Amino acid sequence: MDLLYARAQMGLSLAFHIVFAAAGIALPLLMVLSDLKARRTGDADYEVLSRKLAKGTAILFAVGAVSGTVLSFELGLLWPAFMGTYGEVIGLPFALEGTAFFTEAVFLGIYLYGRERIPAGLHLFSGVMVALSGAASAFFVTLVNVFMNHPTGFTPTAGGPVDVDPVAAMFSPGWMHQTAHTLLACYQASAFAMAGIHAFVLLRHPGAAFHRKALSVALPLACVTALLQPLVGHQSAEHVAREQPMKLAAAEGLFETQRGVGLSLGGLPDVETGTTRYALEIPKALSLLAFSDPDAEVKGLKEFPRDEWPPVAKVHLAFQLMVGTGGAMALLAGVTLLLRWRRKAWPEGRRVLWGWLLCGPLGVVAMEAGWLVTEWGRQPWIVRGVMRTAEAVTPVQHLAAPFWTFTLVYLFLGAMVVFLLVRQVAGTLPGREPPEREVSHAH
Amino acid sequence: MPTELWLGGALVAAFVLYALFGGADFGGGVWDLLASGPRKAEQRALIAKALGPVWEVNHVWLILGVVLLFSGFPRAFAALSVALHVPLTLLLLGIVFRGTAFTFRTYDARGDKVQRRWGLVFSVASMLSPALLGMCVGAVVSGDIRVQGLAVVSGFFSAWLSPFALAVGALALCLFAFLAAVYLTAETREPGLQEDFRRRALGAGVAVFLAALGVLVLAREGAPRVWAGLTGSPFALALHAATAVSAVLAFGLLLARRFWPARVAAAAQVGLIVVGWAASQYPYLVVPDLTLQDTSASTATQRALLVALAV
Numbered sequence: 229m230d231l232l233y234a235r236a237q238m239g240l241s242l243a244f245h246i247v248f249a250a251a252g253i254a255l256p257l258l259m260v261l262s263d264l265k266a267r268r269t270g271d272a273d274y275e276v277l278s279r280k281l282a283k284g285t286a287i288l289f290a291v292g293a294v295s296g297t298v299l300s301f302e303l304g305l306l307w308p309a310f311m312g313t314y315g316e317v318i319g320l321p322f323a324l325e326g327t328a329f330f331t332e333a334v335f336l337g338i339y340l341y342g343r344e345r346i347p348a349g350l351h352l353f354s355g356v357m358v359a360l361s362g363a364a365s366a367f368f369v370t371l372v373n374v375f376m377n378h379p380t381g382f383t384p385t386a387g388g389p390v391d392v393d394p395v396a397a398m399f400s401p402g403w404m405h406q407t408a409h410t411l412l413a414c415y416q417a418s419a420f421a422m423a424g425i426h427a428f429v430l431l432r433h434p435g436a437a438f439h440r441k442a443l444s445v446a447l448p449l450a451c452v453t454a455l456l457q458p459l460v461g462h463q464s465a466e467h468v469a470r471e472q473p474m475k476l477a478a479a480e481g482l483f484e485t486q487r488g489v490g491l492s493l494g495g496l497p498d499v500e501t502g503t504t505r506y507a508l509e510i511p512k513a514l515s516l517l518a519f520s521d522p523d524a525e526v527k528g529l530k531e532f533p534r535d536e537w538p539p540v541a542k543v544h545l546a547f548q549l550m551v552g553t554g555g556a557m558a559l560l561a562g563v564t565l566l567l568r569w570r571r572k573a574w575p576e577g578r579r580v581l582w583g584w585l586l587c588g589p590l591g592v593v594a595m596e597a598g599w600l601v602t603e604w605g606r607q608p609w610i611v612r613g614v615m616r617t618a619e620a621v622t623p624v625q626h627l628a629a630p631f632w633t634f635t636l637v638y639l640f641l642g643a644m645v646v647f648l649l650v651r652q653v654a655g656t657l658p659g660r661e662p663p664e665r666e667v668s669h670a671h
Numbered sequence: 672m673p674t675e676l677w678l679g680g681a682l683v684a685a686f687v688l689y690a691l692f693g694g695a696d697f698g699g700g701v702w703d704l705l706a707s708g709p710r711k712a713e714q715r716a717l718i719a720k721a722l723g724p725v726w727e728v729n730h731v732w733l734i735l736g737v738v739l740l741f742s743g744f745p746r747a748f749a750a751l752s753v754a755l756h757v758p759l760t761l762l763l764l765g766i767v768f769r770g771t772a773f774t775f776r777t778y779d780a781r782g783d784k785v786q787r788r789w790g791l792v793f794s795v796a797s798m799l800s801p802a803l804l805g806m807c808v809g810a811v812v813s814g815d816i817r818v819q820g821l822a823v824v825s826g827f828f829s830a831w832l833s834p835f836a837l838a839v840g841a842l843a844l845c846l847f848a849f850l851a852a853v854y855l856t857a858e859t860r861e862p863g864l865q866e867d868f869r870r871r872a873l874g875a876g877v878a879v880f881l882a883a884l885g886v887l888v889l890a891r892e893g894a895p896r897v898w899a900g901l902t903g904s905p906f907a908l909a910l911h912a913a914t915a916v917s918a919v920l921a922f923g924l925l926l927a928r929r930f931w932p933a934r935v936a937a938a939a940q941v942g943l944i945v946v947g948w949a950a951s952q953y954p955y956l957v958v959p960d961l962t963l964q965d966t967s968a969s970t971a972t973q974r975a976l977l978v979a980l981a982v
């Protein structure tokens with residue numbers, strides 16, 4: 229029972245953190261892009277936008293920083309045996325993340341408080357540094373997850389790891405796809421969210437010039453990432469097929485080893501009967517996608533010991549959700565770019581705006597689903613093949629208490645952030661004073 | 672010098688920096704809560720202005736300390752996070768609320784009720800966090816955390832709720848409040864505000880002295896190892912003499928209204944106290960079962976960490 233609470237608390241903390249992490253990485257880029265646009269066009273609106281984005285970054289960055297602090301303590305509070313044993317193997321990327329974070333915080337301070345006080349060029353430079361170091365810290369921390377999926381750089385013994393090579397551990401196999409996929413996910417999620425917000429305002433106030441400009445800053449990033457992401461995801465899938473066949477089998481809900489396997493869309497895997505029902509199949513597509521050969525053999529779950537199966541249904545659903553939403557976003561991006569190419573301007577028709585509004589939240593959904601795939605797909609291991617999650621959990625009892633406490637805290641903070649950001653956006657509505665509203669407080 | 676000593680040194684440096692910068696930020700929150708008199712609003716504004724650009728950077732020193740501990744001395748990190756699970760969790764809550772409340776208050780400047788409530792959350796969290804931090808330190812030096820193999824055998828409560836640990840918590844709180852008040856005197860040119868914080872600094876200085884005395888008295892029973900370390904070696908005695916000198920100096924300079932030099936002296940005092948803590952428990956990371964040497968990671972990892980730090 230305590231193991232479940234520990235996993236739930238870790239998962240919740242990460243799911244919460246990654247939203248703010250993604251914003252902390254992507255908003256600085258968008259802010260610098262609108263600074264550049266302001267310089268190029270001399271249009272003051274872009275500078276206002278950059279200020280708004282900087283304010284948003286400050287709020288989200290602070291929440292990202294504190295939730296990240298919680299995570300680094302939770303690694304020990306919840307999984308002391310994992311950190312006690314493998315901390316030395318995988319500490320290096322964490323230390324480098326700290327360095328990157330330090331750089332990010334310093335330059336964000338300069339950027340936020342220096343707008344009027346330092347030369348414009350230097351100000352822009354500090355914005356660029358914020359964007360770069362944010363990306364660097366995401367890169368390093370994702371390497372930890374790569375290691376947990378495919379540990380290298382040490383020799384396991386009964387007494388713990390020996391012959392530790394921290395640099396090899398940091399670049400465990402698959403690091404390129406996974407870091408690229410995660411970074412893209414962060415940009416994509418934030419750009420889609422931003423586009424969704426401005427599309428929403430434009431649908432209600434079609435004349436709002438400010439929001440049209442804001443949309444034109446978000447759309448390029450959103451379209452490019454949405455089109456690249458399936459390609460990188462495909463690389464990831466090929467890697468998983470080769471190196472972690474059990475995870476692929478779970479993601480696809482495939483129980484029997486077969487040749488020329490089809491790709492299932494939807495469906496509900498049932499581990500009792502060993503079948504996936506209600507799925508639509510595209511013949512031979514899985515073999516083709518995973519091994520570039522329509523007749524390739526794909527291993528099914530029954531190939532592996534039953535007690536090492538991940539939670540099949542959950543992994544399958546999360547994977548479907550990620551790929552489905554990813555496909556929808558790529559489609560919208562393709563259509564938008566086509567229209568932009570034909571009309572030489574970003575499209576503003578109501579139908580396209582509706583598309584962006586509806587797809588706005590999907591980036592975050594896909595990002596969360598993706599993490600669930602990689603985490604659930606790794607179960608029951610915390611470090612695949614060498615340490616089980618159940619061996620790693622803390623001996624401290626009554627983990628329900630911190631779990632519920634942090635759940636409440638996250639709900640409350642999430643609600644507050646939304647409230648504050650709504651206030652920020654409301655301040656830009658045409659001809660309207662920001663609405664004064666009361667929130668109810670939990671104290 | 673062996674790599675684990677360098678890493679241990681880096682760990683101490685991280686804690687000193689956290690005390691000097693992060694500690695002062697906590698102290699600022701304490702004075703936000705205790706703001707009073709005719710210049711109440713100005714006091715709060717000054718605190719917010721001083722904290723705004725820096726608190727996130729200052730916070731990094733804590734993360735650095737944690738990361739160094741778990742990658743450089745993984746077994747000690749594991750033992751501490753089991754034995755101190757409860758206070759560390761509470762500390763986390765304090766850190767979460769302090770940071771977010773401060774930011775929400777700053778970036779939502781409307782002066783309405785919402786904003787004032789955030790101010791209250793910010794300052795209460797600023798008081799609880801340093802006290803908990805001090806209690807954890809007290810537990811570590813007291814020798815009440817016992818470890819066998821990889822398992823903690825001393826329970827989850829007694830170590831950090833001992834009278835000695837509570838006294839260290841009180842000392843940490845007073846110390847950070849003192850530091851913040853001294854820093855704030857030099858953050859403004861407005862004589863009224865300077866006087867406000869000068870008076871607060873002097874009061875907090877007296878509180879620091881009393882709390883330190885309490886810790887010392889309780890250490891004899893509650894932390895015999897530290898008591899021996901404090902009073903034993905000539906190096907320790909020299910350290911404590913230096914601490915005493917800077918404390919007296921800080922006080923004198925405050926009385927003479929020399930605010931910038933007072934700031935330096937107060938920082939030296941706090942830094943020396945942290946170094947003194949580390950020196951008195953050397954070579955132990957968790958008194959009395961885990962030392963720097965026997966919890967340290969492999970040499971390759973330690974080298975890589977030191978290189979990463981240098982960058």
Ligand code: HDD
Pocket residue numbers: 245246248249250252253288289290291292293294295296297298299300303329362363365366367369370410414730731734
């Ligand atoms: C995909 C990106 C990503 C992922 C998977 C994680 N983080 Fe994170 N983290 C960031 C991206 C990020 C960031 C962009 O660098 C943040 C977010 C906003 C910010 O303040 O920096 C950050 C902040 C941040 C901080 C705050 C640093 C400070 O306040 O000094 C810590 C301690 C961590 N993270 C630790 C973790 C841990 C222990 C993780 C997993 C177990 C983790 N992060 C997952």
Ligand code: HEM
Pocket residue numbers: 235236238239240242243244246307310369370371372373596599600603604607609610617
């Ligand atoms: C990159 C660094 C990461 C590390 C070191 C890490 C580590 C861990 C650990 C130790 C656990 C608990 C053991 C387990 O249940 O597997 C866990 C679970 C989990 N993590 Fe990750 N994780 C990372 C990134 C993420 C991110 C960014 C997310 C974002 C959503 C995430 C989502 C989850 C979820 C949902 C669980 C719970 C899964 C379950 O039900 O067990 N992880 N992670």
Ligand code: HEM
Pocket residue numbers: 377402405406407409410412413414416417457458459460461462464465466468550551552553554555557591592594595596597598599601602605
């Ligand atoms: C559309 C086609 C996509 C495919 C084929 C795909 C494929 C994959 C695969 C195979 C994994 C598991 C990697 C592993 O566990 O090692 C994964 C993970 C992940 N996906 Fe996707 N993905 C797609 C779209 C997306 C989109 C649109 C997003 C977010 C905006 C996203 C975000 C993530 C994240 C955050 C992870 C976890 C980190 C990682 O393992 O890289 N994916 N994806």
